[in-house]
Amino acid sequence: MRKILWAIFILFSLIFADISWQNVNSSAGFSGRRGHSIIFFKNAWWMFGGRAGNYTNDVWRSVNGSDWTYINNVNTGVDDYRSDYAPFTNNVVIKIHGGLRSNGQSTDRILYTVDGTNWFDTGNSFFPARHSSACLQNNGLLCLFSGYLTAVGGIFYITNEVNVSADYESSNGSLVINAYPGRYEHTALFFNSRYWVIGGLGSNDTPLNDIWSSADGKTWAPATSGASFCRRSSHASIVFDNKMWVIGGRDESGNALSDSWYSADGINWTQSTGNNFSARYDHAVFIHDNKIFIAGGYNNISYLNDIWCCTNFTPASVVIIPAYNCSSSSFLTEAGEWQLAGISLNPAVSNINEVFPSSLFGAFYSHGWNAETQKYENAVYLGAGQGLWIYTGKSAAWPVKGTALNQSSVWTRTLYPGWNLAANPFNFTCYELQIKEKSGRKLTWAEAVEKRYVESRIFKWNKTGHAYTTTGIFPAWEGFWIWAENECSLLIDGNAQTNNLSGQTSEPASGIEWQAFFSFSAGDAGDFCNAAGVHSAGSDGADVFDSRKVPGSPEKNARIIIGDNYSFDYRAPVVNIKIWNIRLQSDIKNTEGIFSWNMSQAENAGLFCSLSEKNTGREIAAGGTGEVKITGSAQGINKEYLFKAALSDYRNLLYNRVHLAGANADYFFRPGNKAVLQFIFSEAGTYEAAVFSLNSSLLWKFPDGCAAGGDLINLDIPAGALPAGVNLAVIKFRSAGHVNQILRKPFIVIK
Structure with a gap:
């Protein structure tokens, strides 16, 4: 029965309205290039390097995918000019691993940035020098697939790197050799809980159109030895609308291609019959606003700097949710530890005591969060996307039976003013959250932060350190906290999670200072x-x-x-x-x-x-x-x-709550200088301010004013109207509660 239902799901997922392509920017500002990558980081898309005859080291940024702004040039002094590299981000840093240098050789150096502007060289990578590899990250697993190792004569291998600290620097994962036939200029995806490697150049630079697949990244098998599309390399791949896509590339004769193909199972591939983009290879693709974007590349004649996107995308009209029980080995409990968990399917039973029977768990405690009252309460009933605290007396991996949400699903829940505890409702890692206004309008996370619906930072629990950390990646079965300033709805679109290089930013949009x-x-x-x-x-x-x-x-x-x-x-x-x-x-x-x-x-x-x-x-x-x-x-x-x-x-200001800005050493200045008297009070109230001589004669009276609690008050001092010598500024404050305070600030006028 399960096989029948899954076959029905695949059949219906092929009911699809073909996409058409439109040139949305014929000259995006950056110079034409190939071998570059585009990655989502801190509410924007970032592009680095590439080559156009000469290798480049410039950095560009876009918030809408179409219009690009130059940021700066990377200048660490070590392998800054490169193309065909492997980019990764954990939403705290971007790291550029390896790539092809301007001397035509591979590098194993790592470039990194925490803001997209300032770049640093962090030393040698944990893998041998290579270029033209394929990369992705999933569930904290950094995966680098094959590549061309010029340093050791072109040996091919796959490395799966698990990095718990997410620094992507140290080798603490596993290495799999001879996983599949060696290749470079190929692509890799994570789709339907499997890893996929597609095409590329094999031995003797022979173009390939085979598809290989693995459930764990270690044991690989061919899905097909020859897909419906022609042999190709330097193509682009992405997951979109619950399908894998292969876009463009170059054929056996080296000619640039302009076709796009999709598949729901990795075996059967269908060509999109909508109008095509202009032919290219070595281009970049990404998903923005539920559209596939294509940027740059090479067409055998010119290096390109145009932007294309699909314009008439319509999801499949029929969505079949697999009606079988699924169990997750990802839901782990650790004895004697509170953990911030989440529910990543619709449980077959919603009562928490049936989902987590004490007979299996031993001691078991749980706390849910009532966002309307902003208080903890006992968690009783469970649903997809619900976050909760649990404590168990036994360490184990527990199966939770229920119905998984299809990747084409869109999940929503109400966010109330204050703290909200939520979870990823899907059984795969999510990277992008959206907000929906009461009017129904959808906002990106950056737009929602700008409109003050939510705070930009999202918090997860580190049970090892017993502390919170910010996050932008949302694995299945883990909860997270969101602060909402105004009532709105959290929206998680399964199809929007398919760009494996993107992640939700969790820092202030204006940048940390x-x-x-x-x-x-x-x-x-x-x-x-x-x-x-x-x-x-x-x-x-x-x-x-x-x-x-x-x-x-x-x-x-x-x-x-x-x-x-x-x-x-x-x-x-x-x-x-x-x-x-x-x-x-x-x-x-x-x-x-x-x-x-x-x-x-x-x-x-x-x-x-x-x-x-x-x-x-x-x-x-x-x-x-x-x-x-x-x-x-x-x-x-x-x-x-x-x-x-x-x-x-x-x-x-910290010690005395009064300060003289513009004065030398905070107490003397010349008449030509502009000085400002600054003071603060922690309560709301009214103030009077004046300047006196040492014999208490009034020299200058400022207009009376009002101050809110915490306001910094600035009053310009008329230096030219004051005599030389020692003067005394006096501020009298009366709070709303009728508490009087007096601040005094001596200063010297030099003439």
């Missing part, structure tokens, strides 16, 4: 908070989420609690002062705790930080990095601190 890392450990437990933001005048509005703290895990052994009422965000030019009220808690009795921090920023000016006791105001540590030890009691640990950070020039 500073970052605060807080860590607290007590006994064997720990917690951390990684806050990031900006302090530039134009983009600081994107920093409204910088101090949000994801709900803690149910283990409650060590906690960092950041009070929003002390998290002031001063939107002033070139400065962003942070004041956090931090509470450290642990239920472990009579243990020593350690609280540490590390503040960093991209600009040259340093950050000044200090930690003081909340109740006494006594400063106990200062510096961009630091650590304090905390002695617990029979009741555990419950300590409160104020953590303050600012650019070094503004340390007086």
